[in-house]
Amino acid sequence: QLDYRPALTTEPALGGVRTTSTFVVDQPRCVFQDYGNAVIWLVVALEQAASTFNNSQGPGTPETAFQGFPEPVRAYMTLNATLGSYPCPKPDGEIAVLRVGSETSCTGDVTRPTCNGPLPTPGPYRVKFLALEGSEPVAETRWSTPITLITAKPLSSISTAGRGHSADMIAITTILSILLAILLAGLVAMLFFWGSDSCGGSSTFSKPESVTVRRYNTHHVYDQPAARL
Amino acid sequence: MAKSDDCIHILQGLLVFGNVVIGMCGIALTAECIYFVSNPHGLYPLLRATENGDINAAAWIGIFVGLALFALSILGIIGVIKASRTLLLVYIILMLITFAFEMASCITAATHRDSLTPEHFQKQMLDRYQKSDPANNNDSEVTKAWDELMLQNHCCGVKGPSDWQEYQSAFRLTHSDADYPWPRTCCVLDAQGLPASLDGCKLGVSGYYNSNGCYDAISGPVNTHAWGVAWFGFAILCWTFCVLLGTMFYWSGIEY
Numbered sequence: 317q318l319d320y321r322p323a324l325t326t327e328p329a330l331g332g333v334r335t336t337s338t339f340v341v342d343q344p345r346c347v348f349q350d351y352g353n354a355v356i357w358l359v360v361a362l363e364q365a366a367s368t369f370n371n372s373q374g375p376g377t378p379e380t381a382f383q384g385f386p387e388p389v390r391a392y393m394t395l396n397a398t399l400g401s402y403p404c405p406k407p408d409g410e411i412a413v414l415r416v417g418s419e420t421s422c423t424g425d426v427t428r429p430t431c432n433g434p435l436p437t438p439g440p441y442r443v444k445f446l447a448l449e450g451s452e453p454v455a456e457t458r459w460s461t462p463i464t465l466i467t468a469k470p471l472s473s474i475s476t477a478g479r480g481h482s483a484d485m486i487a488i489t490t491i492l493s494i495l496l497a498i499l500l501a502g503l504v505a506m507l508f509f510w511g512s513d514s515c516g517g518s519s520t521f522s523k524p525e526s527v528t529v530r531r532y533n534t535h536h537v538y539d540q541p542a543a544r545l
Numbered sequence: 546m547a548k549s550d551d552c553i554h555i556l557q558g559l560l561v562f563g564n565v566v567i568g569m570c571g572i573a574l575t576a577e578c579i580y581f582v583s584n585p586h587g588l589y590p591l592l593r594a595t596e597n598g599d600i601n602a603a604a605w606i607g608i609f610v611g612l613a614l615f616a617l618s619i620l621g622i623i624g625v626i627k628a629s630r631t632l633l634l635v636y637i638i639l640m641l642i643t644f645a646f647e648m649a650s651c652i653t654a655a656t657h658r659d660s661l662t663p664e665h666f667q668k669q670m671l672d673r674y675q676k677s678d679p680a681n682n683n684d685s686e687v688t689k690a691w692d693e694l695m696l697q698n699h700c701c702g703v704k705g706p707s708d709w710q711e712y713q714s715a716f717r718l719t720h721s722d723a724d725y726p727w728p729r730t731c732c733v734l735d736a737q738g739l740p741a742s743l744d745g746c747k748l749g750v751s752g753y754y755n756s757n758g759c760y761d762a763i764s765g766p767v768n769t770h771a772w773g774v775a776w777f778g779f780a781i782l783c784w785t786f787c788v789l790l791g792t793m794f795y796w797s798g799i800e801y
Contacts, residue, residue, distance in 0.1 A: 331749025331756055335710055337722040340748060415748060420723050434723035468713045474668045484772075485655035488779050492648045495786045499641055502793045506637075509797060 320347045322358075322443050322460040325413045336466050337434035338417030344445045344457065345412055346404035351455050354447035355398055360416060360435075361391030363462045366442040371453040381429030382422075386437060393446070394432045416443070438465040556795055557625050563788035564621040570781045571614030577773055578607035586766040587697070591690035600767065603654035603774050610647045614781070617643060621792065633796045640789055644782060651778040658771035663760045667703040671714035675728070691759075692730050700759035701731035706749070708758070731755050 324333055325340045333340045341358075348356055357375055368390075373380050375393040382392045395414055406412050415432075422431035435441065440462035447455040581604040592598055617640055624632035673687040695701055702708035706727040709716065716728060724747075732746035732754050740746045745753030 328750065331706055331751070331754060332726045332747060333749065335722050335726045338726075411748075411750060413748065417723050418747070420721055434721065466710050468717065469711060470713055471668060471671055474664050474671075474712065476662065476665050476668055480659075481656070482659050484775075485652070485659055488655050488775060489652050492651065492779065492782060495782065496641075496644060496648060499644065499786060499789055502790060503637060503641065506793050506797055 318347060318455055318457050320344060320445070320457040322445060322457060324460075324463060328411060330413070334463070334466055335417075336438070336468050337436070338415055339435075339441075339463055339465060340413050340415050341443060341460070343402050343406075343412040343414055345402050345406045347445070347457065348399055348402070348447050348455060349404060351447045351449070352399050354449045354454055355396050356402070357393045357446045357448060358395040358414065358416070358443060359391055359393050359446050360385075360441055360443050361459075362386055363440045363442050365390035366444075366459050371446060371456060372451075374451050375448070376429045378429070381426065382431040382433050383424065383426050383429060392429075394430050396430060435465060438467045440464040553798075556791065557628075560625045560788065560791050560795060561622050563784070563791065564618040564625070567621075567781070567785055567788060568615045568618035570784070571611040571618065573611070574614070574777060574781060575608050575611030577777060578604040578611065581770045581773065582608065587693065588763060588766055590686060591694060591763070592767075593686075599657045600654055600771055600774075603650045603657070604770070606646060606650040606653075607774050607778065610643055610650060610778075613639075613643045613646075614785075621788075625792070625795065628799050630796060630799050633792060633799075637789060637792055637796065640785065644785060644789075647778050647782055651775045651782070654771045654774040654778075658767065658775070661764070661767055663703050663758075663764075666760065666763065667708055667712070670703055671708065671712050671716070674714065674716050675719065676715040677719045692728075694759055694762065695728075695730045695755070696734070698759055698762040699733075699755045700757050700762055701727055701755040702758055703760050704758040705756060706731055706754065727754070 322341050322344065325342050326333075330340055332338070344356065348354065359369065361369055373393075375396065378384065379389060380391065380393045381389055382394060385392045395416070402412075417432065417434040419432040420434060422428040423433040425431065441464075442459045442462055444459045445457045446453055582601065589598075589601060592600065617636060620632065621636045621640075623629075624636050669687070670691060673684045674691050675688050676684040708714075709727040710722075716725075720728075726747055726749070729740060729746075732740035732743070733752065735741045740753070742750075742753045749756070
């Protein structure tokens, strides 16, 4: 048994490292160096079934077929590869991951028992890598820590109750209401006191009429003709 | 007599000045609301398709209120200079009606702004985006609006692509999670409109998918819009309040 423990990919940070039916683990680079002839399989098991998994169960058998997962098959084998697929050391900049659950075309196809199909339940699951030479298990890694997938919550769980009304809106409403009330009161007071000149009495003023001054000639002044004499 | 004449002239001057300011603000309010109604950020289809169009209604009211303010300010200036009781009474009553309308517009804008929380958009998006059985036209409009929004702003979902994972959605009913952890519009697309790297997008490798949410792209313009209508209207109304009080005082002092 090798000392490597498969784990969810953390480097680089992936947005889809766990979804509702898939998860992403690192490829086992530089782990199976001594087993150049082996085929490396990924074993995906329900958490409770991990301890009872029998390494001699062959891949592609009904007992390890993906299509029977999770009942009655409690652990399936998929993603087989030779050591050549996992060159060591890993070149910089390369994203070396395995996406468990990416094959959607063979989920119901019993002729493809090693299908890497989407996981039907949120788990939790444990995975390990198993190297087989022929049908003989020669090396295995440790089981990973339990991996639980995301469960989608129903839409009704989104609370749109809101944070209530913001302070701005309350301020606008109250102040404007007060102003409108004052203006209406002013209008009423204005019309009520239309007849009387109480409030504005002291400051009444007359309209700026155009004042014309008519010249009154009280004495008819003529040019006295000199003929009086 | 001379002293009260001076006071009268000062009051007249102030009222004319007040009305001039109201007139200019009315024009400014009309211009601002026309700008908002012309939908510069392309958000209106999204808001209208999700029945959030009331902020737009507030802007429409703002246009007409602005024009009314301008017309009434001219009426007010004439009334003050001629010291005509009838003109000023008409002016005051029409101004009060305009005041009430503008007040309604401000409060509508502010209230509906408050209701546009991220959760509100999340629920509508998840419920209607790519709904396979569009009961009404609105659902395909919502899908188009969201696609345009996500393409233009290089964003995904409301709070992020995790919206599509954390909640059930109409999209999820027709698109399997393994093939479509999030819609293809969330992927970085090349010139032909295809994802630059489909695997990279599905894995969520940064650079191949848009990891930020669209809420900022929505709330920024909506906030500006709502506060522009609400607060500017509020300022105009405060100034109008003072001018109206002054006019009432002036009116009650005119000899009839």
